[in-house]
Amino acid sequence: xxxxxxxxxxxxxxxxxxxxxxxxxxxxxxxxxxxxxxxxxxxxxxxxxxxxxxxxxxxxxxxxxxxxxxxxxxxxxxxxxxxxxxxxxxxxxxxxxxxxxxxxxxxxxxxxxxxxxxxxxxxxxxxxxxxxxx
Amino acid sequence: xxxxxxxxxxxxxxxxxxxxxxxxxxxxxxxxxxxxxxxxxxxxxxxxxxxxxxxxxxxxxxxxxxxxxxxxxxxxxxxxxxxxxxxxxxxxxxxxxxxxxxxxxxxxxxxxxxxxxxxxxxxxxxxxxxxxxx
DNA sequence: GTATTTGCAAATGATTTGCAGTGCT
DNA sequence: AGCACTGCAAATCATTTGCAAATAC
Numbered sequence: 001x002x003x004x005x006x007x008x009x010x011x012x013x014x015x016x017x018x019x020x021x022x023x024x025x026x027x028x029x030x031x032x033x034x035x036x037x038x039x040x041x042x043x044x045x046x047x048x049x050x051x052x053x054x055x056x057x058x059x060x061x062x063x064x065x066x067x068x069x070x071x072x073x074x075x076x077x078x079x080x081x082x083x084x085x086x087x088x089x090x091x092x093x094x095x096x097x098x099x100x101x102x103x104x105x106x107x108x109x110x111x112x113x114x115x116x117x118x119x120x121x122x123x124x125x126x127x128x129x130x131x132x133x134x
Numbered sequence: 135x136x137x138x139x140x141x142x143x144x145x146x147x148x149x150x151x152x153x154x155x156x157x158x159x160x161x162x163x164x165x166x167x168x169x170x171x172x173x174x175x176x177x178x179x180x181x182x183x184x185x186x187x188x189x190x191x192x193x194x195x196x197x198x199x200x201x202x203x204x205x206x207x208x209x210x211x212x213x214x215x216x217x218x219x220x221x222x223x224x225x226x227x228x229x230x231x232x233x234x235x236x237x238x239x240x241x242x243x244x245x246x247x248x249x250x251x252x253x254x255x256x257x258x259x260x261x262x263x264x265x266x267x268x
Numbered sequence: 269g270t271a272t273t274t275g276c277a278a279a280t281g282a283t284t285t286g287c288a289g290t291g292c293t
Numbered sequence: 294a295g296c297a298c299t300g301c302a303a304a305t306c307a308t309t310t311g312c313a314a315a316t317a318c
């Protein structure tokens with residue numbers, strides 16, 4: 001399957017636990033360790049938290065997944081994909097992706113810093129359209 | 135003094151512990167709880183970690199300081215100031231501020247999301263000019 | 269004087285580690 | 294077969310809490 005290939009292309013063995021992790025991560029979009037643990041046990045009752053942590057860390061090492069740290073919230077994880085920003089609703093907690101133009105003014109600031117930029121993390125927080133109505 | 139006023143204007147009592155926290159934070163620019171604890175004990179050997187955590191949380195509540203969560207690193211804190219992004223060196227760990235134009239293309243993406251944006255956190259990581267030379 | 273803050277010790281929560289057994293390739 | 298992965302229990306690290314004594318205003 002697709003997910004098996006995703007693991008192998010990163011030099012990782014395709015164990016059922018890992019496939020389940022990726023499948024859930026793909027399905028949820030963004031997911032915390034806790035949520036992952038709850039959901040994965042529904043299908044895979046024997047999995048241990050330690051295994052989850054070990055696998056998440058391994059997948060981070062090979063940049064198959066990405067860590068999203070959010071002020072005031074639990075860390076979430078997502079499958080690595082093209083650059084995008086995150087926007088979080090302070091009211092309902094929903095997190096969604098938004099696109100942004102990498103040639104924005106931000107690039108100028110980076111150039112001026114003379115850093116060799118490898119990664120950008122952007123997290124915006126505010127109130128989503130649904131919650132604004134309430 | 136300046137820092138005393140900073141506390142009072144946020145309705146917080148100006149205890150020596152709090153003044154020391156702000157002074158170190160101001161001096162360091164960005165600092166983690168650990169670093170704060172090490173340094174603060176040099177001047178203030180009796181302070182407890184619990185007090186540090188309590189004060190950091192109180193100051194976050196009144197938005198006197200801001201939390202910077204960074205993938206793969208410890209959370210750092212800084213005194214609240216005008217909007218800016220952070221750039222971190224993956225090699226030496228140094229974190230510095232960079233300015234960005236708030237009217238960048240990013241704003242368009244936010245408008246399109248129909249969120250009411252209240253806060254933006256941008257953390258860039260890469261290699262700083264000094265480390266590139268090595 | 270009163271309400272808040274401090275420091276301690278203990279509790280809780282999050283993450284990591286060691287190791288024996290199991291499973292992928 | 295061989296090395297990597299899993300699950301368990303225990304260890305470690307991070308953060309919070311309860312409470313009595315101290316302190317800011």
